[in-house]
Amino acid sequence: MEVENEASCSAGASGGSREYKVVMLGAGGVGKSAMTMQFISHQFPDYHDPTIGDAFKLKCLIDCSMANFNVLNTYGTAEFTAMREQYMRGGEGFIICYSITDRQSFQEAAKFKELIFQVRHTYEIPLVLVGNKIDLEHFRQVSTEEGLSLAQEYNCAFFETSAALRFCIDDAFHGLVREIRKKESMPSLMDKKLKRKDSLWKKLKGSLKKKRESLT
Numbered sequence: 001m002e003v004e005n006e007a008s009c010s011a012g013a014s015g016g017s018r019e020y021k022v023v024m025l026g027a028g029g030v031g032k033s034a035m036t037m038q039f040i041s042h043q044f045p046d047y048h049d050p051t052i053g054d055a056f057k058l059k060c061l062i063d064c065s066m067a068n069f070n071v072l073n074t075y076g077t078a079e080f081t082a083m084r085e086q087y088m089r090g091g092e093g094f095i096i097c098y099s100i101t102d103r104q105s106f107q108e109a110a111k112f113k114e115l116i117f118q119v120r121h122t123y124e125i126p127l128v129l130v131g132n133k134i135d136l137e138h139f140r141q142v143s144t145e146e147g148l149s150l151a152q153e154y155n156c157a158f159f160e161t162s163a164a165l166r167f168c169i170d171d172a173f174h175g176l177v178r179e180i181r182k183k184e185s186m187p188s189l190m191d192k193k194l195k196r197k198d199s200l201w202k203k204l205k206g207s208l209k210k211k212r213e214s215l216t
Ligand SMILES: Nc1nc2c(ncn2[C@@H]2O[C@H](COP(=O)(O)OP(=O)(O)OP(=O)(O)O)[C@@H](O)[C@H]2O)c(=O)[nH]1
Pocket: 026, 027, 028, 029, 030, 031, 032, 033, 034, 035, 045, 046, 047, 048, 049, 050, 051, 052, 074, 075, 076, 077, 132, 133, 134, 135, 136, 161, 162, 163, 164, 165
């Protein structure tokens, strides 16, 4: 799916658009698909259809510079976790999601930094932490302070969102691009790795396609 969105900034957009490979991570049912759908097409699917691995594209202006999102939406269900290592190799940045109504999903979110480290051997990976479903305040099990404190540990931006209300969804995705740009402006780490990432990303999409075909 490919969409263009140029609403937020009219003047001064840079002509060339840089692609950002973003991976959604988090336990099953926390709202990764709902957040992705809201971000890409302003729609909220109110049913839970466990994801097999979908990729979405969207162009938008962030801080007056064009960003070409390539979002890989993953699945949280345990039986699929073998694929996680592949995602973690391919992504440039990760949105780690939990549901504020599900403490176990928060505990799972707290494990991702280590899992990413095991695959990438660095903690310098751009991340954003998201506590979703804040429209369900009455069912809250994870406080804002706990989210903030995990984000501090992760050294990353933190957002509480509602995919249902499309609340703070753009902020989370744009926040990740800002994290990637911030890390890129520190010359050391990312430049050398970009070419390698391109071929990894292609391989990853190929295996997901095969997996989908085998399951349908
Ligand atoms: N009230 C409310 N419900 C939400 C929100 N986000 C997602 N949901 C609902 O939660 C359920 C699961 O959402 P999904 O987006 O399918 O969850 P997921 O993380 O993609 O799940 P997997 O693909 O299995 O990993 C669906 O019924 C959604 O409608 C939200 O912000 N608020």
